[in-house]
Amino acid sequence: MKRGVVKFASSWQSAALTLAIGVALLFLLPGLVDDFTLIQLTIYAVMAILGVSLGFIWGFGGILCFGQAAFFGLGSYTYAIAVINMGDSTVPFLLAIVVPALFAAVLGYVIFYGRLSDVYMGVITLTVTLILFNLINSTAGPEWKIGTAPLGGFNGIPGIPTLNMPGNVDEVLSQQSMFSIAMVCLLLVYAGLRWLIASKIGRVIVAAKENEQRVLLLGYDARAYKLGCFTLGGAIAGLAGCLFANWGAFTSPTIFGLAMSAQIIIWVIVGGLGTLVGPVVGCVAIQWLTTTIGTQQTFNSNLVLGAILVVFVLLVPRGIVPSLGDVIEAAWRRRKPQADSAIAAPLQQTENAR
Amino acid sequence: MDLAAVVLIQVLYAVASLVIVSAGLAVIFGMMKVINLAHGEFMMLGAYATITAHGLGLNLWLAMFIVAPVAVGLIGVVLERLVIRRLYGRMVDTMLATWGLSLLLVGVVTSIAGNTTAGVSAPLGSFRIGAYSVSGYTLVIIAVAVVLAFAIRWVLLRTSWGLIARGTMQKPEMADALGISPSRVYSVTFAVGAALSGLAGALLAPLTGVVPTMGGAFIAKAFITVIGGGPAILAGLVSASSLFGAINQVATFVTTPVFGEVALLFAAIVMLRLLPQGITGRFFKGSL
Numbered sequence: 226m227k228r229g230v231v232k233f234a235s236s237w238q239s240a241a242l243t244l245a246i247g248v249a250l251l252f253l254l255p256g257l258v259d260d261f262t263l264i265q266l267t268i269y270a271v272m273a274i275l276g277v278s279l280g281f282i283w284g285f286g287g288i289l290c291f292g293q294a295a296f297f298g299l300g301s302y303t304y305a306i307a308v309i310n311m312g313d314s315t316v317p318f319l320l321a322i323v324v325p326a327l328f329a330a331v332l333g334y335v336i337f338y339g340r341l342s343d344v345y346m347g348v349i350t351l352t353v354t355l356i357l358f359n360l361i362n363s364t365a366g367p368e369w370k371i372g373t374a375p376l377g378g379f380n381g382i383p384g385i386p387t388l389n390m391p392g393n394v395d396e397v398l399s400q401q402s403m404f405s406i407a408m409v410c411l412l413l414v415y416a417g418l419r420w421l422i423a424s425k426i427g428r429v430i431v432a433a434k435e436n437e438q439r440v441l442l443l444g445y446d447a448r449a450y451k452l453g454c455f456t457l458g459g460a461i462a463g464l465a466g467c468l469f470a471n472w473g474a475f476t477s478p479t480i481f482g483l484a485m486s487a488q489i490i491i492w493v494i495v496g497g498l499g500t501l502v503g504p505v506v507g508c509v510a511i512q513w514l515t516t517t518i519g520t521q522q523t524f525n526s527n528l529v530l531g532a533i534l535v536v537f538v539l540l541v542p543r544g545i546v547p548s549l550g551d552v553i554e555a556a557w558r559r560r561k562p563q564a565d566s567a568i569a570a571p572l573q574q575t576e577n578a579r
Numbered sequence: 580m581d582l583a584a585v586v587l588i589q590v591l592y593a594v595a596s597l598v599i600v601s602a603g604l605a606v607i608f609g610m611m612k613v614i615n616l617a618h619g620e621f622m623m624l625g626a627y628a629t630i631t632a633h634g635l636g637l638n639l640w641l642a643m644f645i646v647a648p649v650a651v652g653l654i655g656v657v658l659e660r661l662v663i664r665r666l667y668g669r670m671v672d673t674m675l676a677t678w679g680l681s682l683l684l685v686g687v688v689t690s691i692a693g694n695t696t697a698g699v700s701a702p703l704g705s706f707r708i709g710a711y712s713v714s715g716y717t718l719v720i721i722a723v724a725v726v727l728a729f730a731i732r733w734v735l736l737r738t739s740w741g742l743i744a745r746g747t748m749q750k751p752e753m754a755d756a757l758g759i760s761p762s763r764v765y766s767v768t769f770a771v772g773a774a775l776s777g778l779a780g781a782l783l784a785p786l787t788g789v790v791p792t793m794g795g796a797f798i799a800k801a802f803i804t805v806i807g808g809g810p811a812i813l814a815g816l817v818s819a820s821s822l823f824g825a826i827n828q829v830a831t832f833v834t835t836p837v838f839g840e841v842a843l844l845f846a847a848i849v850m851l852r853l854l855p856q857g858i859t860g861r862f863f864k865g866s867l
Contacts, residue, residue: 335848335852339852341851341855342855343671344614345806345851345855347614347674348847348851349848352799352847352848353844353848355844356845359840359844362837363835363838483795483798483799487678491679525687525689525690527682527683527686527689528682528686528687528690529686530679530682531679531681531683531685531686532686534675534676534678534679535679535683538675538676538679539662
């Protein structure tokens with residue numbers, strides 16, 4: 226039985242509210258802040274897309290992927306290499322989504338159809354990320370190139386042509402429109418995932434997370450649903466990677482690194498597992514924090530990030546957004562106790578009995 | 580012929596260093612089913628303990644074999660009490676919490692020691708096989724790995740402490756009923772695992788530079804070796820180390836060290852697909 230805040234969180238109203246706030250930010254922010262802040266906000270939006278991709282596959286698919294950074298990096302490299310070769314950015318933009326998705330599909334096939342458990346899943350995704358990191362890192366010489374695009378090894382690829390209007394190479398999009406594109410992508414991803422989760426397919430995905438055996442017995446191929454979920458997560462991470470390459474016109478192997486994967490997981494944990502807004506909140510909060518820490522010398526950012534992760538796992542395991550929901554729910558119930566307590570007591574018991 | 584001898588020594592060395600790097604993780608994961616992602620940082624602490632003690636004038640061997648394991652073992656006890664104890668049985672949460680600890684430790688050491696590379700030079704010089712020169716320290720690593728493997732076996736099978744530990748891991752309630760405090764056994768086991776990690780870091784300190792972030796280079800390899808080994812602690816550790824170490828070294832000879840590492844990782848993925856329970860899930864069943 227869903228009541229109060231929990232019910233609201235899964236209703237279409239909450240999705241509409243979030244989207245309305247997002248659209249308001251999309252139109253208001255460029256007028257309110259200076260260009261530097263806007264560029265900063267653009268990267269927040271890009272990383273938020275990445276956070277949502279993990280929040281979806283982990284929180285709803287139950288797949289803890291230690292290598293979400295691999296798809297992110299792959300998307301960013303795919304875009305860079307394709308756009309340097311092709312000139313026009315339309316096809317590379319699509320390739321940056323399709324290639325990581327295909328990669329995720331192959332990897333997911335190995336994992337889910339091999340019936341590997343959670344821990345092994347973690348090992349394999351971690352390993353694949355490291356393989357990509359090692360490979361790309363070692364391609365520094367001029368002999369390593371795809372088409373006309375040098376891979377650059379640990380130096381990365383500088384000077385990536387940024388997005389242009391489809392079909393017109395000369396009309397390069399401005400910094401302002403980059404912000405709009407990132408925000409629109411974030412909102413579309415959010416809306417799409419909310420719709421998917423509410424749909425029948427989404428229900429099967431969530432059910433497979435809760436009890437795979439039961440889903441199998443009900444006649445659904447849980448592996449196929451998990452694979453689809455994982456592939457979609459890879460595609461979204463690839464999209465974020467593509468936007469990242471556009472943001473700085475630069476990409477480098479560090480985005481495949483363990484530190485990157487760790488950050489994504491921290492965003493989701495801090496923001497709230499099992500929500501889609503949570504990863505966005507966590508991502509913005511943590512990024513803002515790391516930027517702030519970077520400007521002073523007293524505390525090391527690793528130290529603070531590590532402490533945050535430990536504290537959240539021990540004390541706030543559900544993350545900011547769901548815990549905030551609990552607090553609001555408790556306050557709301559305290560305000561009108563007499564109306565609620567009559568129904569709430571037996572309901573509480575049934576919930577406890579489960 | 581000389582080349583064959585050198586290649587053999589290098590392969591043995593690769594296997595031995597995998598055994599040493601993974602032993603601490605294998606004990607903690609194999610006994611307690613806790614995946615300690617701060618393993619690499621325990622190694623880093625061991626390395627720092629060694630160079631600090633050596634810098635204060637202590638004999639290098641004493642610093643490696645005594646100071647590092649004891650220091651890291653004590654840190655292990657503290658962290659087990661503060662964090663890991665609260666998360667037993669929640670595998671994913673322990674993974675995340677120890678990952679947080681790993682970042683935290685990197686941050687603490689960076690704040691204290693700075694983000695610079697320290698190090699000691701490898702003792703014992705080198706000797707010649709025909710036209711090739713081999714570092715004497717390589718042989719120390721191989722010897723330590725062999726001793727370590729036999730020591731783990733001896734402790735677990737032949738001592739009463741090993742018996743108590745194995746019993747407690749199988750049925751904590753039963754151990755509790757027999758008057759043994761499981762929480763103390765967990766604590767000691769974690770400390771022993773941490774001490775082994777510290778020893779590994781100390782032994783590798785002369786071979787790799789000592790930086791706060793050095794742990795990251797080892798955690799994945801150790802993780803893969805332990806998981807690839809499967810449920811049996813020692814047989815899994817040795818067999819997975821042999822397989823992956825040999826693949827790594829042979830691929831390194833044929834191509835470059837980078838592709839050697841990639842070959843190792845790739846072999847691990849293929850192997851996990853074929854043997855999802857690890858090597859000892861299929862072979863050497865029932866061994867330790």
